Amino acid sequence: MSKCEQCIVRQLNSLKTLTKEELSHLTSCKGDQIFKKGERIFEEGEHLKGVYCIKSGVCKLVKLSANGKDQIVKLTTKGDLLGERSTLSNEPTNLSAVAVTDMEVCFIPQVEIINAVSTNANFTIDMFKSMGKSIRHSDDLLVNMSQKTMKARLAATLLMLEDDFGKESDGSLSLVLTREEVAGIVGTATESVIRLLSQFGKDKIIKLDGKHISILDYDMLRMVSDGLD
Amino acid sequence: MSKCEQCIVRQLNSLKTLTKEELSHLTSCKGDQIFKKGERIFEEGEHLKGVYCIKSGVCKLVKLSANGKDQIVKLTTKGDLLGERSTLSNEPTNLSAVAVTDMEVCFIPQVEIINAVSTNANFTIDMFKSMGKSIRHSDDLLVNMSQKTMKARLAATLLMLEDDFGKESDGSLSLVLTREEVAGIVGTATESVIRLLSQFGKDKIIKLDGKHISILDYDMLRMVSDGLD
DNA sequence: CGATTGCTTGACCCCCATCAATCCTCGTGG
DNA sequence: CCACGAGGATTGATGGGGGTCAAGCAATCG
Numbered sequence: 001m002s003k004c005e006q007c008i009v010r011q012l013n014s015l016k017t018l019t020k021e022e023l024s025h026l027t028s029c030k031g032d033q034i035f036k037k038g039e040r041i042f043e044e045g046e047h048l049k050g051v052y053c054i055k056s057g058v059c060k061l062v063k064l065s066a067n068g069k070d071q072i073v074k075l076t077t078k079g080d081l082l083g084e085r086s087t088l089s090n091e092p093t094n095l096s097a098v099a100v101t102d103m104e105v106c107f108i109p110q111v112e113i114i115n116a117v118s119t120n121a122n123f124t125i126d127m128f129k130s131m132g133k134s135i136r137h138s139d140d141l142l143v144n145m146s147q148k149t150m151k152a153r154l155a156a157t158l159l160m161l162e163d164d165f166g167k168e169s170d171g172s173l174s175l176v177l178t179r180e181e182v183a184g185i186v187g188t189a190t191e192s193v194i195r196l197l198s199q200f201g202k203d204k205i206i207k208l209d210g211k212h213i214s215i216l217d218y219d220m221l222r223m224v225s226d227g228l229d
Numbered sequence: 230m231s232k233c234e235q236c237i238v239r240q241l242n243s244l245k246t247l248t249k250e251e252l253s254h255l256t257s258c259k260g261d262q263i264f265k266k267g268e269r270i271f272e273e274g275e276h277l278k279g280v281y282c283i284k285s286g287v288c289k290l291v292k293l294s295a296n297g298k299d300q301i302v303k304l305t306t307k308g309d310l311l312g313e314r315s316t317l318s319n320e321p322t323n324l325s326a327v328a329v330t331d332m333e334v335c336f337i338p339q340v341e342i343i344n345a346v347s348t349n350a351n352f353t354i355d356m357f358k359s360m361g362k363s364i365r366h367s368d369d370l371l372v373n374m375s376q377k378t379m380k381a382r383l384a385a386t387l388l389m390l391e392d393d394f395g396k397e398s399d400g401s402l403s404l405v406l407t408r409e410e411v412a413g414i415v416g417t418a419t420e421s422v423i424r425l426l427s428q429f430g431k432d433k434i435i436k437l438d439g440k441h442i443s444i445l446d447y448d449m450l451r452m453v454s455d456g457l458d
Numbered sequence: 459c460g461a462t463t464g465c466t467t468g469a470c471c472c473c474c475a476t477c478a479a480t481c482c483t484c485g486t487g488g
Numbered sequence: 489c490c491a492c493g494a495g496g497a498t499t500g501a502t503g504g505g506g507g508t509c510a511a512g513c514a515a516t517c518g
Contacts, residue, residue: 063368063371063372065373065376066376066381066457067376085357085365086361088357090358117353117357124347124353125346128360129317129319129320131314131357131360132315132360135314135360135363138367139302139324139367142374143294145371145374145375146416147294147300148295149506152295178463179465180464187374189507191467191508192505192506194465194466195506198466198467226295227296378507407495407497408497408498409496417474417475418474418475418476420497421475423499424474424498440496440497
């Protein structure tokens with residue numbers, strides 16, 4: 001069981017504002033967990049007993065829509081917290097969390113979070129900031145989803161994937177998703193994703209190598225993402 | 230200038246957690262403002278100096294998309310706070326606020342809010358709850374926008390309008406919007422809204438009387454909203 | 459090495475964005 | 489009181505986007 005004081009990941013989220021005392025206490029009460037690719041961390045409607053801090057791996061937050069298809073609302077990774085708002089507002093989650101890759105996470109009990117909020121003003125402010133960012137993210141996404149064409153949405157998604165997860169030395173996107181998962185982000189059918197991707201390939205905007213995707217022409221991709229093509 | 234202590238509207242939002250002392254202080258430093266239909270309370274990208282508490286009227290929070298069309302992200306009304314998250318996280322707004330009807334609002338300076346957060350734990354918790362609700366709302370909307378057909382989105386919008394704003398004694402929706410505004414919520418062209426509305430009318434699901442809309446068959450409307458028709 | 463899961467392509471057709479023209483309605487000024 | 493203009497509402501025609509079903513292929517795994 002690793003110590004929170006020495007955890008690098010912690011620097012990436014609101015936990016960075018905790019004092020040494022708070023951290024050492026946290027070490028003693030947190031729990032470490034492993035989730036394998038495809039496993040579910042929690043389920044839509046579940047009542048969470050604390051937050052999860054991601055040490056490694058990638059997780060998708062999904063919501064089942066009326067038509068039975070999963071919509072990926074957000075991808076989270078190293079340093080992100082899961083279930084903060086349910087824990088803080090003491091309400092069931094509205095999303096399910098599913099491991100996209102193998103993951104290491106720390107579980108932090110609700111009491112600790114509530115405690116930190118009521119005694120550490122820095123922590124509170126930081127949580128407000130991160131929730132604010134979350135809302136902004138949702139709003140931006142909302143406008144994208146409702147106003148852009150599928151092509152533009154897919155372009156935006158590819159740019160986002162590179163921005164958030166980087167690329168390998170060969171230039172391909174580090175995070176490898178199934179076509180179905182990409183479709184879940186874009187909000188369309190997998191066939192549409194395939195067709196659009198192959199069109200981008202023909203247009204030399206991206207390069208397809210099996211399931212690996214490399215972006216070749218960033219400017220063009222950005223233009224497509226803005227609907228200017 | 231009315232007193233905060235006696236303000237009924239305050240009961241509807243996080244300000245209800247303030248103490249008598251905090252309220253009487255608030256009375257002395259808040260500002261009252263009137264906005265006429267169509268006026269803009271604040272603009273996307275603006276740096277807010279505090280939050281607005283809506284005493285009466287309706288306001289739309291909009292975001293300009295790349296294609297130049299306004300997307301309505303949220304409608305707010307009596308008791309809602311505007312600009313909470315920008316004020317708390319000290320960042321520019323990502324949305325513009327425009328009066329849909331004439332409005333009375335109170336302006337509360339940022340200092341007061343920050344102050345309340347750092348001294349009043351109840352206020353903090355309540356703010357977390359309301360921001361949590363806001364995120365949940367955005368997520369739900371996101372799934373609706375990305376997965377549903379226009380018809381289903383419009384049906385969902387009509388149900389939402391009745392839920393949030395009620396109906397008149399004659400059964401018509403209390404909040405009267407232009408077709409263009411409805412289109413801005415649904416995320417489509419005004420012509421599509423018109424065509425879909427008239428189709429709902431023919432199907433006896435709603436009744437159209439000029440710009441006034443009455444819902445006749447709730448069950449059917451809910452089914453359409455779920456894409457089960 | 460079968461079987462399940464994911465990928466790809468084709469065909470079909472409906473939904474909806476867009477442009478254009480007309481009608482309606484209401485507020486304003488003469 | 490009426491004329492007129494502007495913004496909103498409506499209808500039509502048209503074409504492309506993308507949803508859906510079906511079938512075949514590749515890859516991964518027990």
